[in-house]
Amino acid sequence: MSEFENIMSMTETQLPLPPIELRWGGPRYRDDGEYIRSGVMNVRRLEAQCELSKESRVLDVGCGPGRLLTGIIHHLGGIRRYVGMDVYEPAIEWLQNNVAPETPSASFHHLAFHNARYNPKGSARTVALPKPEEFDCIVLFSVFSHMVLNDIGLYLPFLKSVLAPAGKIYLTVFVEDGVEPETENPTDYHRDWKGPLHCVRLNRQVFEALLAENQLQVERFEYRHTNDGQSSYVLGHHGKKFTARVVNS
Ligand SMILES: C[S@@+](CC[C@H](N)C(=O)[O-])C[C@H]1O[C@@H](n2cnc3c(N)ncnc32)[C@H](O)[C@@H]1O
Structure with a gap:
């Protein structure tokens, strides 16, 4: 199938929506309309900040049950390539069974990487794709916010290696000046945090x-503007020409 045919075969504006118990991110996503709107809002951000378009190849790390893909299909009608990866097996199984048959240009991969919150039995310390690919847009919405610095350090070389030369990484994370290098579930910080890695503040x-250190360059930083008070970064390869933009909300 050609890339163009792939796009056309994904022109469905509806994808099956995940069951409520798979929708991370709080009670707001129990409402189908809110769930879809939040995905579309993220797609609009990526259009504005990372040049996301129907022609993009997207890697969604920590995709959960595919909220971003739902937004992509609703807003763009299709996408050249979408790969979702996650350590939480039930979400990936649900995507493989329910969404993969509707979206030939998408694939979903379970990672055995350990995460005390989402994959406590996982033992892998490396991350890889089943086949070599590169991506124009790599996305981590609320993923580094649940990972310790050491694990983030293991992910960055992988992300750098699969980023296309002009590609961009969009990620959200809890970051502050003048705090410890990392704090799990900090007190008096936005809200109460419960359970392992509910909030990792860096x-x-x-x-x-x-x-x-990983030759990734900050192209944009926006402070505390998104979910639960996270900040966002847009990154590119080091040495690429750009104009840095810092936004203080
Ligand atoms: C708060 S949810 C966000 C899900 C999705 N990105 C969204 O915005 O709807 C965090 C996700 O990150 C995944 N995750 C945590 N650690 C991960 C890791 N090391 N690699 C890949 N995914 C991870 C979790 O399994 C979970 O699906």
């Missing part, structure tokens, strides 16, 4: 030094 300079 020191901004430490996080940005890790990005620089």
